[in-house]
Structures are given as structure tokens and as C-alpha cells.
Amino acid sequence: MLGFIIQRFLQAIGVMAVMSLIVFCGVYAIGNPIDIVIPPEATQDLRDEVIRRLGLDRPLYEQYFIFLVNLLKGDLGRSFVYNIPVLELIGGRLPATLELVLISVVSASVIGVSLGIYAGYRPESWTAKTIMAASVLGFSVPSFWVGLILILTFAVNLGWLPAGGRGATIDIWGVAWSFPTLDGLSHIILPAINLALFKLAMMIRLARAGTREIMLTDTIKFARAAGLSEITILRQHLLKLISIPIITVFGLELGSTLAFAVVTETIFSWPGVGKLIIDSIAVLDRPVMVAYLILVAFLFVTINFVIDLIFALIDPRVRRGAAS
Amino acid sequence: MTETVLSVKNLTTHFFTRSGVVKAVDNVSFDLAKGEIMGLVGESGSGKTVTGFSLLGLVDEPGRIVSGSITLKDKALTSLSNAELRRWRGREISMIFQDPIATLNPVLTIGRQMRLAIAAHERTSARAAEDRATDLLSKVGIPSARARLDAYPHEFSGGMRQRVAIAIALLHRPSVIIADEPTTALDVSIQAQILQQMRVLAAETGTAMIWISHDLAVVSSLASKLAVMYAGRIVEQGPTATLLRNPRHPYTAGLMNSLPAMTKPGTPLKQIPGTTPSLLSLPPGCPFAPRCQRATAQCQHDPELTIHGDRGWRCFDPVGHMDEVSS
Numbered sequence: 001m002l003g004f005i006i007q008r009f010l011q012a013i014g015v016m017a018v019m020s021l022i023v024f025c026g027v028y029a030i031g032n033p034i035d036i037v038i039p040p041e042a043t044q045d046l047r048d049e050v051i052r053r054l055g056l057d058r059p060l061y062e063q064y065f066i067f068l069v070n071l072l073k074g075d076l077g078r079s080f081v082y083n084i085p086v087l088e089l090i091g092g093r094l095p096a097t098l099e100l101v102l103i104s105v106v107s108a109s110v111i112g113v114s115l116g117i118y119a120g121y122r123p124e125s126w127t128a129k130t131i132m133a134a135s136v137l138g139f140s141v142p143s144f145w146v147g148l149i150l151i152l153t154f155a156v157n158l159g160w161l162p163a164g165g166r167g168a169t170i171d172i173w174g175v176a177w178s179f180p181t182l183d184g185l186s187h188i189i190l191p192a193i194n195l196a197l198f199k200l201a202m203m204i205r206l207a208r209a210g211t212r213e214i215m216l217t218d219t220i221k222f223a224r225a226a227g228l229s230e231i232t233i234l235r236q237h238l239l240k241l242i243s244i245p246i247i248t249v250f251g252l253e254l255g256s257t258l259a260f261a262v263v264t265e266t267i268f269s270w271p272g273v274g275k276l277i278i279d280s281i282a283v284l285d286r287p288v289m290v291a292y293l294i295l296v297a298f299l300f301v302t303i304n305f306v307i308d309l310i311f312a313l314i315d316p317r318v319r320r321g322a323a324s
Numbered sequence: 325m326t327e328t329v330l331s332v333k334n335l336t337t338h339f340f341t342r343s344g345v346v347k348a349v350d351n352v353s354f355d356l357a358k359g360e361i362m363g364l365v366g367e368s369g370s371g372k373t374v375t376g377f378s379l380l381g382l383v384d385e386p387g388r389i390v391s392g393s394i395t396l397k398d399k400a401l402t403s404l405s406n407a408e409l410r411r412w413r414g415r416e417i418s419m420i421f422q423d424p425i426a427t428l429n430p431v432l433t434i435g436r437q438m439r440l441a442i443a444a445h446e447r448t449s450a451r452a453a454e455d456r457a458t459d460l461l462s463k464v465g466i467p468s469a470r471a472r473l474d475a476y477p478h479e480f481s482g483g484m485r486q487r488v489a490i491a492i493a494l495l496h497r498p499s500v501i502i503a504d505e506p507t508t509a510l511d512v513s514i515q516a517q518i519l520q521q522m523r524v525l526a527a528e529t530g531t532a533m534i535w536i537s538h539d540l541a542v543v544s545s546l547a548s549k550l551a552v553m554y555a556g557r558i559v560e561q562g563p564t565a566t567l568l569r570n571p572r573h574p575y576t577a578g579l580m581n582s583l584p585a586m587t588k589p590g591t592p593l594k595q596i597p598g599t600t601p602s603l604l605s606l607p608p609g610c611p612f613a614p615r616c617q618r619a620t621a622q623c624q625h626d627p628e629l630t631i632h633g634d635r636g637w638r639c640f641d642p643v644g645h646m647d648e649v650s651s
């Protein structure tokens with residue numbers, strides 16, 4: 001197991017190194033931040049001065065090297081626009097995204113997997129058919145449209161829930177969170193539903209497909225022949241057997257939603273990182289873009305690492321495959 | 325006579341598929357005495373497995389038992405609800421499957437799977453359950469059984485996995501075990517070992533067995549009586565020795581002729597001409613008639629079961645002679 005962890009850890013570092021290079025070169029290739037940071041009427045002297053101060057006069061490999069050294073020191077640079085450390089900037093926005101995304105992805109998964117197992121267990125039932133029909137809707141309706149409809153219905157017409165913003169927040173470890181307050185929670189509900197619908201549909205489909213397949217196997221028949229009750233079979237045999245694809249998708253969804261909740265954050269004016277990165281791209285705030293993409297890469301590498309560990313815990317065959 | 329533990333009368337199981345009704349088990353009747361081993365022989369698709377699952381009340385959708393009765397230790401299983409039936413499965417009647425790779429759950433330890441099987445019928449301490457599991461594993465020939473409880477199925481060979489499955493089936497000392505070709509997937513030497521062990525275990529615990537196989541040679545060495553199945557029906561049954569000496573149904577005779585041991589070395593095996601009929605929309609009459617050299621016009625009708633002593637067959641014009649039957 002330890003060898004497995006070390007091996008995966010080294011892999012993760014390798015991926016991060018490659019990602020940092022790609023991100024750095026990729027962002028370098030688009031646009032010239034000087035035109036945006038410096039007013040057009042500035043003198044040539046001022047221009048040169050700023051270019052030198054930002055380190056933009058050095059060759060690319062040198063810039064990358066400096067970036068890498070600073071990265072290892074945990075310094076991702078300062079925003080051209082806000083002139084504060086990028087980490088501070090992103091860190092200030094991250095909790096808002098984090099709580100929104102965690103709430104929506106976790107509830108979508110718990111509800112989706114339960115409904116999916118039911119639909120796979122009793123595929124011919126009325127309920128199952130209704131669930132599946134609804135899941136098609138969840139797939140096919142565009143997210144921004146659902147967001148607008150949600151606001152129109154629950155905020156504008158019914159007036160039950162607020163249309164945007166984070167509501168009241170509470171500081172925990174010096175970070176502002178909405179979910180512990182009732183007002184904050186009421187602000188989370190609509191954007192969380194908006195984010196969750198697609199994932200809910202996907203989890204339903206995934207769990208249903210897995211359940212249908214597994215329920216027909218000899219493993220389940222043998223458990224039934226041994227007299228196990230249906231609920232024991234579902235809990236002890238089925239759940240673990242269908243969990244591997246579900247955990248994979250859960251991890252990837254968690255990562256991509258954290259990184260790219262832009263649409264929902266924009267519709268519900270949710271002050272998260274998605275909105276920050278869109279604004280930064282608009283003004284070519286290069287350090288913010290680079291740092292953000294590096295963090296996203298780091299996020300995915302971490303999630304994949306954790307998923308691999310969970311696999312190894314669940315499935316002994318993975319463990320053995322990794323050891324050899 | 326010893327007591328009868330299992331009595332099956334006119335068991336009929338159909339699958340109601342989109343393309344029609346599949347008559348997988350048709351009017352099957354037999355009795356099984358305590359500790360007795362019955363061989364259920366027949367070609368692929370003749371309905372052996374479905375018969376086994378019918379006895380457990382585990383027929384897959386879209387199938388169900390259409391008629392007939394199953395009586396296990398004076399309890400009519402066919403009249404029980406699903407929940408009641410579950411209490412009998414694994415405790416009084418259990419089953420072992422053909423493919424040991426597929427039966428065990430790959431992500432649960434052997435010990436966990438055995439504990440679940442014990443807990444399905446009894447409340448015991450963890451300690452007692454572990455002792456019981458260990459005891460059965462060593463009985464079926466798994467070395468250092470206690471340590472192996474923490475192992476996963478993939479850490480066992482195919483033969484060892486089948487032994488684990490057998491141990492699970494034996495956990496509650498059931499009255500009847502249905503063994504559905506449990507050694508077909510294994511190599512011959514292991515097959516012989518397991519057969520021998522099963523025979524000993526069955527004798528020791530007084531468990532009756534239905535040994536399903538398409539291989540007449542394998543079952544006849546094990547079973548004291550045989551039932552030959554063709555197209556969902558039992559076409560002939562009786563004690564192994566007399567049935568093999570003097571088969572009455574042409575299909576049984578054909579099966580025996582096709583055994584390698586019955587053929588002169590160097591000559592090709594004598595196959596029964598033709599193929600098994602589809603159980604979907606069987607024509608009326610004897611299902612074997614199209615392949616039978618003795619078939620006549622009356623074979624358009626269904627032959628009734630002829631019973632003669634402990635023998636029985638379904639044929640208008642049986643091979644062999646009546647007076648040789650019971651000798």
C-alpha cells in the first residue's frame with residue numbers, strides 16, 4: 001500500500017510539472033498584458049520601466065524558471081490589476097465556490113445514486129420510468145436557461161428565495177461562509193439546484209446502469225441462493241460493486257464544477273472563483289490566469305490521487321495490480 | 325424406505341419472452357430421500373439450471389413457476405411468499421453454480437461473505453461465526469483456513485474458489501444442495517477431488533444432492549439415481565445402475581452410446597443426429613421424435629410417464645426389454 005501511495009504521488013508531481021509548463025506557455029501565447037496594464041498615453045520610459053518591473057523583458061525560459069522557483073516557495077505572483085498577491089485574491093473567492101459546489105455535487109450524488117439504484121433494481125416500475133424520463137430532461141436542458149427559470153419562478157414570481165448573492169456569512173477560521181446561517185443557506189439553494197441538475201441526471205444513469213448489470217450477475221444470484229435479504233444484498237454487495245465508476249465521476253465532477261461554475265456564478269451573482277477568472281481573462285490579468293489554471297491542475301491531480309486511494313481501499317484487485 | 329426430504333410434482337416453469345413462451349421446465353417430478361444423490365443429466369439448454377432455480381424460487385424475469393408443487397421437509401415451498409422463501413434458501417436448500425469466478429463477490433473478503441451468509445439465518449457472535457466459517461473451509465479442503473478468511477476471491481485458484489462456494493452452501497447444513505455443474509470449469513484432477521469431497525460431506529451431514537451435469541460419465545460415478553432431461557422434461561429416471569445397464573428411452577441410449585468409454589478406440593464418437601429443439605414454441609408430441617430413429621406416427625402425441633418399479637420413462641416404444649428393467 002505504501003509503495004502504491006509513493007508511486008501515485010510521484011506520478012502526481014510529474015503531471016503537475018508538465019501542467020505548469022503547458023499553462024505557462026499557453027497563457028504567454030495569448031495577448032500582451034502591457035497594452036492593458038499601461039495606459040496608451042504613457043511615455044516610452046514608463047513603459048520600459050513597467051515591463052522591467054513585471055519581468056516581461058526576460059526570455060520565456062527565464063520567466064518560467066522564476067515562476068517555478070516562486071511557485072515552489074508558494075508565491076504565485078501579484079495580480080496586474082488588483083496589485084495584491086494572487087493567492088490572496090483567489091483564496092478570498094474560493095470559499096464561496098467551495099461551499100456552493102460541495103453542497104450541490106454531494107447532494108446530487110447521494111440523491112442520484114439512490115434514485116438510480118432504485119430505477120435499476122425495479123426497472124419495470126412506474127417510479128423507475130418516471131425517474132429515467134426526468135433524468136433525460138436534466139441532461140438536455142441548458143444550465144443557464146434552468147437558472148433563469150429558477151430565478152423567475154422562485155425568486156421573482158413566488159418570492160420564496162433570493163435571486164442572487166451570498167446572503168449573511170459567518171467567519172470560521174477567518175473565512176466567510178454562507179451555509180451556517182439560515183439567510184446564507186436560502187441564498188445557496190437556487191444556485192446549488194442549478195448546478196446539481198445535470199450531475200443528478202448523470203448519477204442516476206450511472207447508478208442505474210451499474211445496478212442493472214450487477215443484479216443479473218451470478219454474484220447476486222449466489223447471495224440470494226444463500227438466503228441474504230434484498231436489503232443486505234443491495235447494501236453489502238451491490239453498493240460496493242457499482243461504486244467505482246460512481247466515485248470516478250464524482251471526483252471529476254467535483255473538480256470541474258469547482259473550476260468552472262462560471263455560468264451559475266454569473267447568473268446568481270455568486271462571488272466565487274468562476275467569476276474572478278472570467279474577469280481576469282477579459283483584462284488579461286496573466287498572473288491570475290496562470291495561478292488559477294495551476295490551481296485547477298493541482299485540484300484535479302489531488303482528486304485523482306484521492307480517487308486512486310479510494311479504489312485501492314475498495315477493490316483489492318487494484319491494490320494488487322499496483323503492487324506488482 | 326428412508327424419509328423423503330424433497331418432493332417435486334409436475335413442476336412447470338415458463339419464460340414469457342417477447343418472442344413467445346419458453347417452456348424451460350415441463351412437468352418435472354422426482355423425489356429425493358435424505359442423503360441421496362441424484363444426477364440430473366441433459367444437453368445444454370435442456371432446462372437443468374432453470375429446474376435448480378425453480379426449486380430455490382429464484383427464476384429470473386420474465387420467467388415464473390406456472391404450476392406444480394415443491395415440498396421440502398413437509399413444507400410446500402411453492403405456496404410461500406418471497407420473504408418466507410428466503411428463510412429456506414441457504415438454510416434448508418442451497419445451490420452451487422458452475423462458474424466459481426463469477427459467484428463470489430470480488431470486493432468482499434471470503435470471511436465477510438461467509439459471515440453475511442451465516443447472518444442471513446442466525447444471530448451469532450462474530451467469534452462463533454468465524455469459527456464456523458473456518459471449520460467449513462477446512463472441511464472442504466482449504467489449508468490454513470482461519471488466515472484465509474481475510475483473503476479476497478482473486479487470491480484463490482478456480483478450484484479453491486469453488487470450494488469456498490461449497491463451504492458457503494454448506495454453512496447451515498441444508499437438507500438439499502443443488503450442484504449446478506460445479507466442476508465443469510475446473511481441470512480433471514481437481515474435479516475428481518471435489519467430487520470425492522462432496523460425496524463424503526453429503527454422507528456426513530445427511531445432505532441430499534441434485535448434481536446437475538451434461539456429462540453422464542461424471543454423474544454416474546457419484547449419483548445413486550439419475551434423471552435424464554430433454555427439452556425441459558425428464559424423459560427417463562431411475563437408479564443409476566439399472567438405468568445405465570438397461571436404458572429405455574432412446575435419448576438415454578443415445579447419450580450412453582456417445583460416451584467415449586462406450587466407443588471402440590479409433591472409431592469416431594457416435595453422436596445423436598440432429599440438434600436440441602428450441603424450447604420456444606415446441607411442436608406437440610414427443611420433443612425427441614425428430615431425432616429419434618424409432619419414431620412413429622403416435623409420437624405426434626405426448627407420451628405419458630410409464631412407471632415400472634423404481635424406473636420411469638416417457639416413450640411409446642422404449643428400447644430394451646421390460647423384464648430386464650429392475651434386475
Ligand SMILES: Nc1ncnc2c1ncn2[C@@H]1O[C@H](COP(=O)(O)OP(=O)(O)OP(=O)(O)O)[C@@H](O)[C@H]1O
Pocket residue numbers: 339341346348366367368369370371372373374375384385386387538603
Ligand atoms: N432469463 C431467461 N429468459 C428466457 N429464457 C431463458 C432464461 N433463462 C433460461 N432460459 C431458457 O431456458 C432453457 C433452459 O435453460 P437452462 O439454463 O436451464 O439450460 P441448462 O440445461 O442448464 O443448459 P446448460 O447445460 O447450458 O447450462 C433455455 O432454452 C434457455 O434459453
Ligand SMILES: [Mg+2]
Pocket residue numbers: 372373374504
Ligand atoms: Mg445450466
